[in-house]
Amino acid sequence: MKLSEIIEKLNLDVVVANELDDVDVVNGYTCDLLSEVMANCKKGTAWITVQSHLNIVAVATICGVSCIILANDHDYPQETIQKAEKEGVVLLKSKLNSYTISGELYKLGIK
Amino acid sequence: MTKKDETVNPVSKDNMERLDILIDELKGIFSNIKAHEIMNTSVVVIMPDRTLYQAKELMRLRKISGLPVCDENGMLVGIVSIEDIIKALENNYINDKIERWMTKNVVWISEDEELIDIVEKFSRYGFGRFPVLNTETHRVIGIITKADILSTILNKLKNLYVRDQRMTNVLENTDLHSISLITGEKLDKSGADFYFEINYTDINMAGVGAAKLREFLLSKGFNEELVRRVAIATYEAETNVVIHSESIGKIYCFIRDDFIKVRVEDYGKGIENLELAMQEGFSTAPDYIREFGFGAGMGLVNMKRCSDKIVVVSEVGKGVIVEMLFNIKTGREET
Numbered sequence: 001m002k003l004s005e006i007i008e009k010l011n012l013d014v015v016v017a018n019e020l021d022d023v024d025v026v027n028g029y030t031c032d033l034l035s036e037v038m039a040n041c042k043k044g045t046a047w048i049t050v051q052s053h054l055n056i057v058a059v060a061t062i063c064g065v066s067c068i069i070l071a072n073d074h075d076y077p078q079e080t081i082q083k084a085e086k087e088g089v090v091l092l093k094s095k096l097n098s099y100t101i102s103g104e105l106y107k108l109g110i111k
Numbered sequence: 112m113t114k115k116d117e118t119v120n121p122v123s124k125d126n127m128e129r130l131d132i133l134i135d136e137l138k139g140i141f142s143n144i145k146a147h148e149i150m151n152t153s154v155v156v157i158m159p160d161r162t163l164y165q166a167k168e169l170m171r172l173r174k175i176s177g178l179p180v181c182d183e184n185g186m187l188v189g190i191v192s193i194e195d196i197i198k199a200l201e202n203n204y205i206n207d208k209i210e211r212w213m214t215k216n217v218v219w220i221s222e223d224e225e226l227i228d229i230v231e232k233f234s235r236y237g238f239g240r241f242p243v244l245n246t247e248t249h250r251v252i253g254i255i256t257k258a259d260i261l262s263t264i265l266n267k268l269k270n271l272y273v274r275d276q277r278m279t280n281v282l283e284n285t286d287l288h289s290i291s292l293i294t295g296e297k298l299d300k301s302g303a304d305f306y307f308e309i310n311y312t313d314i315n316m317a318g319v320g321a322a323k324l325r326e327f328l329l330s331k332g333f334n335e336e337l338v339r340r341v342a343i344a345t346y347e348a349e350t351n352v353v354i355h356s357e358s359i360g361k362i363y364c365f366i367r368d369d370f371i372k373v374r375v376e377d378y379g380k381g382i383e384n385l386e387l388a389m390q391e392g393f394s395t396a397p398d399y400i401r402e403f404g405f406g407a408g409m410g411l412v413n414m415k416r417c418s419d420k421i422v423v424v425s426e427v428g429k430g431v432i433v434e435m436l437f438n439i440k441t442g443r444e445e446t
């Protein structure tokens with residue numbers, strides 16, 4: 001499924017977009033421990049987390065995740081946003097909690 | 112495909128015993144150090160009418176684990192620690208005022224108390240920190256944690272120039288810094304295809320080296336999955352250097368016909384128990400690091416998982432060397 005479709009259906013706020021390339025989202029992963037994320041995320045994963053500090057961008061780049069979805073209405077610090085812009089990592093956010101976002105994604109067929 | 116892992120921990124029992132003797136000898140030198148030489152004078156205090164939530168935020172921002180509570184005259188009236196915060200969170204009174212829940216009978220240290228007595232206090236009470244008070248005014252002038260004691264001792268040691276056969280380290284002796292741990296070949300580090308110095312301590316920056324290595328390998332045309340494995344393993348090794356080593360580190364990458372070799376070295380405090388460290392879920396990361404989502408005890412496990420062969424060598428106080436091989440041709444099936 002295309003990322004743009006997910007953003008629309010889940011009503012996600014786009015903090016950092018990647019306008020050039022509407023990437024594919026193949027699966028999802030929900031976790032706040034970076035090592036676990038790196039061990040389990042694949043290329044094309046939508047990563048749902050409550051972590052917002054700078055290092056999530058490094059993790060996302062290394063794993064090649066499609067996007068980061070920040071749950072619970074948390075905000076990204078400015079330096080995270082700047083780094084994501086530089087690295088081309090898509091940052092999204094939602095008022096819903098991690099569990100609910102995961103469930104909604106699952107309903108859309110992202111497994 | 113088979114994967115072989117080895118851990119080497121070259122601290123012999125004999126060496127440990129000799130170290131104990133040395134420490135005994137050194138004790139005399141440290142006996143007349145006073146509290147005011149050890150204490151951290153930039154002590155953060157909080158007023159009793161603030162909330163536990165505010166205390167928690169202050170501790171988080173300043174990365175400390177306890178706060179003396181002082182009234183408007185600077186007189187010590189209590190102390191709050193991380194444990195108090197945890198209890199408050201568990202029992203839902205984090206928004207209560209500090210004075211209600213703080214420890215009121217504070218054990219403190221006077222500024223001219225001696226090191227030996229201070230160490231004794233730490234072991235007797237098991238507290239993480241003691242406020243230091245001026246003997247006359249009874250105002251808080253500093254705070255002492257175990258880390259402060261350790262750094263005082265280390266500074267004294269620096270001035271002493273102890274050159275003892277007992278201290279010569281195994282890593283230097285066997286010259287592991289110039290041979291490959293895995294293949295045993297002589298390592299010409301100047302011939303590394305990629306080099307990065309981990310010279311920062313900010314956890315936010317962790318991964319810069321791994322990201323650079325990733326770009327470098329992609330530019331060399333290696334397939335994405337292989338590069339991903341190398342990058343993840345390197346990232347884990349790099350964050351370990353930043354979180355744990357308290358020293359600088361180096362990342363070397365050597366590209367050979369059939370494998371990529373990554374070597375991450377640091378010269379820091381080393382790993383006390385390698386077997387334990389290799390266990391999934393084991394971590395010694397401090398709380399503020401865990402809050403960032405690190406310290407899951409997955410670092411070495413991830414390195415092992417991503418590499419085809421890994422060797423870790425460490426000695427306490429001497430640093431850690433991690434060497435990893437990634438096969439180019441075979442790749443690896445997804446597990």
